[in-house]
Amino acid sequence: LFDRNPVLRNWPVVGMLPSLLANTARIHDWYTEVLRACGGTVPFKGPWLSGLDMLVTSDPANVSYITSTTHAAKYPKGEEYREIFDILGDGILNADADSWRIQRKWAHMLMRQRRFRLYVDRTSRAKVGSALLPLLDRAARDGHALDLQEVMQRFTFDATCILVCGVDPGCLSPKFPVVPFAKAVDDAKEVILLRHTVPRTWWRLMKLLRLGNEKLLAEASDTVDCCIAEYVSARRNELLEAKAKKNNPDEQKEEEKEEEEEEEEEAVDLLTSYMDHEAEEAMEKLKSDKFLRDVILNMLVAGRDTTSSALTWFFWELSRNPHVESKIMDELTRTKSRYPKSPNRVFESEELNGLPYLHAALCECLRLYPSVPIVHKSAVEADTLPSGHRVEPGMKLYYCLYAMARMEAIWGEDCNEFKPERWVSEGGTRRDHNDKFFSFNAGPRSCLGKGISFTHMKMVAASTLYNFHVQVVPGQTVCPRTSVILHMKNGLLVKLKRRCN
Numbered sequence: 228l229f230d231r232n233p234v235l236r237n238w239p240v241v242g243m244l245p246s247l248l249a250n251t252a253r254i255h256d257w258y259t260e261v262l263r264a265c266g267g268t269v270p271f272k273g274p275w276l277s278g279l280d281m282l283v284t285s286d287p288a289n290v291s292y293i294t295s296t297t298h299a300a301k302y303p304k305g306e307e308y309r310e311i312f313d314i315l316g317d318g319i320l321n322a323d324a325d326s327w328r329i330q331r332k333w334a335h336m337l338m339r340q341r342r343f344r345l346y347v348d349r350t351s352r353a354k355v356g357s358a359l360l361p362l363l364d365r366a367a368r369d370g371h372a373l374d375l376q377e378v379m380q381r382f383t384f385d386a387t388c389i390l391v392c393g394v395d396p397g398c399l400s401p402k403f404p405v406v407p408f409a410k411a412v413d414d415a416k417e418v419i420l421l422r423h424t425v426p427r428t429w430w431r432l433m434k435l436l437r438l439g440n441e442k443l444l445a446e447a448s449d450t451v452d453c454c455i456a457e458y459v460s461a462r463r464n465e466l467l468e469a470k471a472k473k474n475n476p477d478e479q480k481e482e483e484k485e486e487e488e489e490e491e492e493e494a495v496d497l498l499t500s501y502m503d504h505e506a507e508e509a510m511e512k513l514k515s516d517k518f519l520r521d522v523i524l525n526m527l528v529a530g531r532d533t534t535s536s537a538l539t540w541f542f543w544e545l546s547r548n549p550h551v552e553s554k555i556m557d558e559l560t561r562t563k564s565r566y567p568k569s570p571n572r573v574f575e576s577e578e579l580n581g582l583p584y585l586h587a588a589l590c591e592c593l594r595l596y597p598s599v600p601i602v603h604k605s606a607v608e609a610d611t612l613p614s615g616h617r618v619e620p621g622m623k624l625y626y627c628l629y630a631m632a633r634m635e636a637i638w639g640e641d642c643n644e645f646k647p648e649r650w651v652s653e654g655g656t657r658r659d660h661n662d663k664f665f666s667f668n669a670g671p672r673s674c675l676g677k678g679i680s681f682t683h684m685k686m687v688a689a690s691t692l693y694n695f696h697v698q699v700v701p702g703q704t705v706c707p708r709t710s711v712i713l714h715m716k717n718g719l720l721v722k723l724k725r726r727c728n
């Protein structure tokens with residue numbers, strides 16, 4: 228089949244690698260074409276003895292199987308993934324087995340606490356009101372074009388840093404400053420992508436010698452370590468001071484008085500939650516500097532680019548579907564602001580819960596543009612997938628979510644269209660797409676930040692749309708970049724116009 232298949236040819240010795248290399252620049256669309264032509268699952272053959280063989284699938288039955296509670300342990304991230312993403316240390320994104328289980332348990336517990344959820348609501352609202360809207364307002368008054376992708380990346384870097392470590396790095400300032408921490412994370416991402424395209428022995432050698440891209444990665448890693456160490460030590464000192472105050476009866480009384488006056492419920496970032504947790508004994512290992520460094524970096528990586536990618540594609544789709552924008556505006560204008568005289572309306576988290584059409588439009592955006600377009604797994608034992616394909620121990624498995632969204636057999640003839648109605652039911656949002664919507668992964672390794680990301684996305688989308696009309700500058704080529712995250716290749720230039728509400 229493959230030898231005759233025009234989209235994926237299996238050559239002697241080099242296998243299917245030439246086809247892959249020829250299509251790297253449009254990898255997601257190419258995988259879509261290949262998977263359509265091959266019925267949804269295809270064994271990819273790399274060059275002989277290269278270890279590049281893998282099974283690529285967009286079959287929802289396979290993905291449900293691989294991610295299910297019963298089978299997930301047979302399909303971990305694996306050693307190779309851990310080595311490529313070594314900058315993530317032993318963090319949750321990189322971990323398997325017991326290490327993953329313990330981290331997942333604690334992260335899940337701390338992220339579900341009311342004080343953390345309050346912190347997410349308050350800080351994202353504050354960031355939208357104090358940084359995002361003023362920046363858009365200035366661009367609207369000056370009439371100059373902005374790269375919306377850059378704006379969204381800067382917003383989510385700050386917002387995620389704030390909720391993870393309680394520090395605002397100030398990326399989203401009018402002059403778009405270079406923030407070493409953010410730059411280091413970006414540099415690391417680029418080099419990690421390149422590691423996927425060269426033989427392992429080659430980049431291992433470069434790493435050992437600290438040469439070329441590997442030198443850049445090593446420097447980025449040093450910067451990340453340095454910045455996080457500062458955050459951790461600052462927070463430790465603050466907590467020590469707070470504890471000392473608590474032990475001093477006079478100061479404690481003063482504090483209680485202040486707290487009564489403020490009458491605001493406590494809200495804290497994730498780092499403080501880890502350090503301040505009552506189960507001191509059990510948490511001792513989890514409070515080490517190395518552990519906290521890995522938690523911070525993994526959460527930051529998990530939360531930042533995923534949310535900004537979704538928001539950028541969302542505004543692009545609205546510009547192509549004005550009827551969807553009108554429906555969202557209808558929904559937004561039906562809600563009443565508590566501060567009608569404020570020049571920039573920032574939505575409150577309670578208001579965001581009552582916007583089913585906006586929710587549906589964001590789900591539809593994540594269906595067509597899954598922020599993580601390809602998810603990697605590796606098999607630990609022999610198995611047969613629901614599609615009938617055989618899996619061997621050590622085999623790599625890729626599931627392509629971008630391709631899955633574009634399969635008529637899965638989403639119907641209109642699969643390529645942006646249709647929020649797919650997600651609307653009489654009672655609100657439809658829940659019956661769980662068997663084919665995997666943008667937040669599924670099963671025991673499903674995304675822990677889904678709720679946070681919806682808070683961020685809705686806060687940004689509602690507040691931006693309510694105050695401004697976002698006009699995409701015509702004549703741009705909009706397509707995905709070849710990256711582990713579904714960024715736009717050339718960014719998205721927009722102009723803003725203030726709305727008269």
Ligand code: HEM
Binds near residue numbers: 533
């Ligand atoms: C639109 C936004 C987001 C999308 C589409 C998304 C998607 C995903 C996906 C596909 C995975 C599985 C990745 C894999 O196994 O390789 C994942 C895992 C994860 N996500 Fe998200 N994510 C988003 C936002 C966030 C945010 C804001 C946070 C937290 C700040 C977060 C925290 C995590 C964590 C901790 C995991 C690892 C879970 C585990 O392995 O047990 N995510 N996410």
